[in-house]
Amino acid sequence: MTVTKCTCALFAALFAAVxxxxxxxxxxxxxxxxxxxxxxxxxxxxxxxxTRSGQPVTNLVQQDFTILDNKSPRPITSFRVVTPxxxxxxxxxxxxxxxxxxxxxxxxxxxxxxxxxxNEGTLAHPTSIAALTDDGLEIEKSFSTNGNxxxxxxxxxVIGLREINRGSQWSGNDRLTLCIRxxxxxxxxxxxxxxxxxxxxxxxxxxxxxxxAFYLDSRQQQQIFDNVVYFSSQLRQSSIALYDVNPIGVSxxxxxxxxxxxFLNGLSKLSNAQYADLSLQVLAVQSGxxxxxxxxxxxxxxxxxxxxxNSWYEITFDPPPADKPxxxxxxxxxxxxxxxxxxxxxxxxxxxxxxxxxH
Numbered sequence: 001m002t003v004t005k006c007t008c009a010l011f012a013a014l015f016a017a018v019x020x021x022x023x024x025x026x027x028x029x030x031x032x033x034x035x036x037x038x039x040x041x042x043x044x045x046x047x048x049x050x051t052r053s054g055q056p057v058t059n060l061v062q063q064d065f066t067i068l069d070n071k072s073p074r075p076i077t078s079f080r081v082v083t084p085x086x087x088x089x090x091x092x093x094x095x096x097x098x099x100x101x102x103x104x105x106x107x108x109x110x111x112x113x114x115x116x117x118x119n120e121g122t123l124a125h126p127t128s129i130a131a132l133t134d135d136g137l138e139i140e141k142s143f144s145t146n147g148n149x150x151x152x153x154x155x156x157x158v159i160g161l162r163e164i165n166r167g168s169q170w171s172g173n174d175r176l177t178l179c180i181r182x183x184x185x186x187x188x189x190x191x192x193x194x195x196x197x198x199x200x201x202x203x204x205x206x207x208x209x210x211x212x213a214f215y216l217d218s219r220q221q222q223q224i225f226d227n228v229v230y231f232s233s234q235l236r237q238s239s240i241a242l243y244d245v246n247p248i249g250v251s252x253x254x255x256x257x258x259x260x261x262x263f264l265n266g267l268s269k270l271s272n273a274q275y276a277d278l279s280l281q282v283l284a285v286q287s288g289x290x291x292x293x294x295x296x297x298x299x300x301x302x303x304x305x306x307x308x309x310n311s312w313y314e315i316t317f318d319p320p321p322a323d324k325p326x327x328x329x330x331x332x333x334x335x336x337x338x339x340x341x342x343x344x345x346x347x348x349x350x351x352x353x354x355x356x357x358x359h
């Protein structure tokens with residue numbers, strides 16, 4: 001057994017010891033169709049290229065890129081270098097007050113305010129503030145490049161004593177239900193906005209609820225799979241990327257902070273579905289965004305994430321014919337020049353089909 005598998009197995013055992021098995025009812029909400037079928041549409045990728053030290057690279061040409069779909073090269077149908085001057089970028093900064101320890105929420109808000117007031121409060125992109133609280137998802141739907149104005153809004157936003165949190169009587173599956181439901185709401189809202197969208201969660205993520213203690217029946221696995229297909233398709237079709245800044249990563253077990261990495265390869269079989277396939281960290285990486293563990297500089301982590309919006313490569317290709325509905329395709333972007341790292345969404349589902357919600 002590899003070190004990685006041993007680590008994951010050990011974590012799963014520890015997780016099983018401290019949490020009860022999930023109830024037989026599914027904690028996932030019903031979902032809506034992801035939109036038009038992707039099988040007849042070109043696959044659109046927003047690709048960010050950096051050096052290994054993290055410096056952006058913006059001078060590449062189409063011949064520098066090779067797109068692999070399930071390991072097979074696909075012809076590039078369009079290519080351009082894009083900046084926010086050519087295509088709008090809108091940012092939603094979300095503070096998660098449910099999955100974060102209460103004593104950390106004020107710190108998260110202060111760090112977000114610090115970011116908003118950088119550069120005398122002048123933001124590079126129209127930005128809005130959101131919060132996940134006991135009352136559900138709260139979104140400030142007006143966007144602004146005035147960080148001072150947004151800072152005032154955030155500082156007057158009341159995130160007080162809560163019933164729902166990591167240490168409350170709320171079970172993990174209850175919190176997961178709430179988080180997935182509100183993510184549906186947030187993604188549906190962001191899909192109505194123009195251009196490219198960045199949703200940046202300041203959050204340790206919601207409960208992973210995966211491991212030997214968590215028995216899943218076929219109905220639960222189907223609902224997980226349907227939700228994974230929905231989020232993958234909706235985020236891609238709407239040019240939305242998720243980012244996660246974990247404000248407590250350095251102060252919690254690295255088992256817990258990094259366990260999500262075992263689920264990054266994409267869910268290709270319904271029988272493999274686990275709740276961790278819907279974790280914030282996994283969805284973020286698979287959407288082309290980042291998952292960062294805080295080094296206590298949350299404001300700096302936010303800036304690092306938003307560097308992706310300064311310039312990127314827009315690449316499209318035609319997918320191969322779909323063999324069957326909801327077939328997972330892994331995407332890989334290879335670069336001719338060594339020493340560079342390309343990042344984009346990691347896969348898609350051909351011919352995504354809306355689930356039957358009549359039962």
